[in-house]
């Protein structure tokens with residue numbers, strides 16, 4: 134049975150459902166007729182975003198309280214327009230353009246050091262020289278995202294898109310990893326997800342080195358304390374909207390095993406220091422060429438082999454590949470054997486029926502990121518995504534947005550829309566959306582007390598959402614949003 138089959142809608146919810154389904158059907162029909170409008174989930178998001186934004190279903194999903202976003206990465210959570218319009222306007226910001234026309238940034242107190250391959254120039258002066266400031270800003274924006282008019286041509290295969298994808302992290306890194314920006318960036322991330330009607334979030338963080346203007350750097354302890362302080366401040370200021378979040382420390386799956394062991398030990402320490410804002414450990418980076426969980430086995434077993442055993446939850450990325458019978462999809466098996474709390478992506482899961490069975494039995498959440506899979510795994514039509522099967526079989530899945538900033542998205546709504554229109558059937562309705570929101574809170578790393586707080590908050594907002602939509606519908610004489 135499909136996700137949400139057990140959700141019962143009250144009278145008001147049924148009315149809202151009827152409106153929602155009317156729009157869904159209209160949009161599906163418009164794309165179904167011969168030569169009809171392009172169907173957004175079958176168009177790569179890098180070019181299809183304007184199609185999504187035209188949708189009334191999308192407008193409704195935007196205003197819907199979506200619960201928790203559980204699969205995000207530290208430096209790709211924020212809309213890149215913010216980096217351009219806010220951060221690159223700050224004092225001491227410099228840019229350089231390499232021989233392939235990619236732009237990098239960094240803050241310097243005075244004249245920047247010489248950098249022959251990519252000479253530093255003041256962003257302020259370059260902007261003044263430009264004929265049109267907005268055009269200049271838009272070029273900076275496009276330069277840092279994966280947006281391109283012809284994705285298939287620009288990124289002919291997965292390795293090509295990953296090379297470009299990792300480069301964008303380096304491009305934005307010089308801006309984000311500057312201490313004053315780092316603080317504001319995280320606050321902005323919480324702001325954007327809150328504005329998108331998300332009540333809680335968990336993200337993978339590399340806990341990177343953060344630099345100051347004098348060249349000195351701040352380490353992991355400063356970074357964790359900063360996340361903690363900003364979570365506390367933001368929740369304090371948005372008590373009736375946002376309930377909090379947690380960090381999942383993540384190593385890159387290319388480092389030597391000894392590094393993973395130190396990171397595991399640091400995770401144990403951070404979990405003791407910040408029980409409210411630290412969830413556990415993961416390994417990230419392109420999975421196919423990366424090291425396997427098995428190669429890190431001794432380090433990953435460290436907590437459970439202590440006397441008495443130490444509890445360190447894992448949230449492994451696993452099976453983010455379109456291959457089968459490779460060490461990458463076998464990560465799925467090891468993730469489950471290592472007692473992972475959730476699986477990041479799990480794209481190859483349907484090729485492993487035994488693992489699938491265990492995932493369902495143990496209620497291990499599968500974190501599905503539809504747009505990420507379109508962009509980074511080259512999934513051409515999301516109706517053919519393997520998670521359609523997980524939805525049809527009521528698997529514990531959650532929908533997240535992975536790296537929204539990098540593909541020009543914002544918050545969680547774009548991915549929720551893709552899931553609703555394509556991973557779920559044409560007739561899947563409000564019950565599915567409601568269940569996905571409930572799942573996200575249930576399958577988060579929150580304690581029972583935190584869950585009940587978050588779910589109360591979500592429920593209040595949900596009731597208000599239903600009321601508001603009905604009101605708008607009645608006011609407009611039977612149509613939503615004019």
Ligand SMILES: O=c1[nH]cnc2c1ncn2[C@@H]1O[C@H](CO)[C@@H](O)[C@H]1O
Nearest residue numbers: 206207208302339417418419535536
């Ligand atoms: O979809 C993904 N799969 C695996 N790793 C990812 C994905 N998105 C981002 N990162 C990794 O997260 C780091 C930033 O925290 C990036 O360096 C990237 O390697």
